[in-house]
Amino acid sequence: MSFLQDMKTKTLIGDGAIGTFLYLKGLDRCFEELNLSDPTKVKEVHEAYLQAGSQIIQTNTYAANKIKLTRHGLENKVAIINKAAVNCANEVVTNKDAYVIGTMGGIRGFQKRSHSMEEIVYSFEEQMNSLLECDIDGILLETFYDFEELSTCLMLARKKTDLPIISHVSLDEVGVLHGGIPLKDALSALEDLGADVVGMNCRMGPFHMLQSFEEVPLLKRAFLSAYPNASLPDYKDGRLVYQTNPKYFGDSAKAFVEQGIRLIGGCCGTTPDHIKAVADAVRNQKPVEEKQVKVKQKQSIVVFHKEQQESLPSIVQRRKSVIVELDPPKKLNTDVFVEGSKKLKEAGVDAVTLADNSLASPRICNLSLASIIKKEYNVRPLVHITCRDRNLIGLQSHLMGLHTLGINQLLAVTGDPTKIGDFPGATSVYDLASFDLIRLMKQMNNGVSFSGKDLGARTNFSVGAAFNPNGNHLEQMVRRMEKKLEYGADYFLSQPVFSIEQVAKIYEVTKHIKAPIYLGVMPLTSSKNAEFLHNEVPGIKLTEETRERMMRVSGDQEASHYEGIQIAKELIDEVHRYFNGLYLITPFLRYEMTVELTKYWQWKSKLIQPEKLSN
Known part of the structure; x- marks a missing residue:
């Protein structure tokens, strides 16, 4: 049975990050090559997510295309790496209630000129052919910053297979793709091009991803999905690190269901603990059939940043x-x-x-x-x-x-x-x-x-x-x-x-x-502001008392403003005493x-x- 049938009546749980999870385990190399040299490590990741409650397992093939494998001198091993990845996933999923989907990641970043569309299509087609020769339940196109690239690859994939296709964009800012394309328009266009599930992954934590979905209506045919990062990344000792708060991630999953999301997983920085929290949170939550879409004026998202300034x-x-x-x-x-x-x-x-x-x-x-x-x-x-x-x-x-x-x-x-x-x-x-x-x-x-x-x-x-x-x-x-x-x-x-x-x-x-x-x-400014700062912004932690005070006035703008000012004045009293x-x-x-x-x-x-x- 296709996982699309399951999604008609329930919210499915995806898996979490593979690359950053392997990195946490001390591996710092081409993660896709591990499908050949150390498949046990890859299987352990799949098994951990299955035990956490994942119902959809993605293959370890995010960067297993010719263009990205060239960086490691592996451009001639595209087929063998992808097929080994599918085998790793299938060996773990056998006789378990889960589906295996072949993952393909976007190539273009900010600089479009780095690779022509012809090069991208060739690389994409080679990888897709390798995956479709294997036993998979669907295709996942993820982490696409460039909508032209995603559209082109989606159309090619739709011509090649009748399997379900999940298409994920990655946003520049809340509700908007690179180039100013509104998220709701992009997802609708992907549905028209043949995607069965559309949504977002990477770049954003739950807070901003939820804000983006508030302006997205339920689609006529395609289901919505969300794979947020664990948090905003921090930069320490030459590497990107992510805060981990599985409970916050699980609580956010409930809000995703309320926004009409039928598939919830995790991206950078997420672990089996995050996925278990999601599974526990939405296990008895029914998918929504109707949704009130928020229409609001766009505002610049300003959150606290680490680059703090000084005076005379x-x-x-x-x-x-x-x-x-x-x-x-x-x-x-x-x-x-x-x-x-x-x-x-x-x-x-x-x-x-x-x-x-x-x-x-x-x-x-x-x-x-x-x-x-x-x-x-x-x-x-x-x-x-x-x-x-x-x-x-x-x-x-x-x-x-x-x-x-x-x-x-x-x-x-x-x-x-x-x-x-x-x-x-x-x-x-x-x-x-x-x-x-x-x-x-x-x-x-x-x-x-x-x-x-x-x-x-x-x-x-x-x-x-x-x-x-x-x-x-x-x-x-x-x-x-x-x-x-x-x-x-x-x-x-x-x-x-x-x-x-x-x-x-x-x-x-x-x-x-x-x-x-x-x-x-x-x-x-609000309880949401407090929770975002506490859970997603590196280097900031609020006290439980502060969060509870803001929570008590949640939804009341005037009261939230007053409470925020009062908390700040209490802090100022103490700062004035010492500094x-x-x-x-x-x-x-x-x-x-x-x-x-x-x-x-x-x-x-x-x-x-x-x-x-x-x-």
């Missing part, structure tokens, strides 16, 4: 001070940003910080906006500079331009990997790390370029560095601070803290550091929240009168 060291030494992050917008309208900068200036902020394409997503150039608010509104800008987007030539040129414009408050950050942003195939440069960038800035303060040439003048940069006070290894983060001080950092900005108790701990381990520290506080500097992060450009909190900090610092708190 001299300010902290003189008095209590506050700086506020206001991210440049993703769209060309700057009215809200400019108005927010003016209001924050009126509230008494010492600087407004501007991120540099945070979360690897393009925004209006922070240099341009910094120049505008400095020149026209006398707002002091603090500009972030990431190592990700510019090579060494570009970085030095950029710094020279900042100096020429009279902008000298800078934050040096490595930058989030492009994999999590709007253009996952874009090149991450990383000629320098944040330590090296700090040293370059201070070297230019001596009038010397990176190569040692005379610049003809000295810059006067005040250089900030990021500090992550969250996680289980606070002492290790402090050692990184000490190293950044050795490279020349003048001050630090931290990621947001959501625990009053944590503030005192941070003070104890950093009190020997003489450089100013601005401790981060970010007001929460001279506060760093406020504005959520979703909602500057009215950080304006209110700025006034609260100024009142505590005796810099404004109580009656002005409500103005």
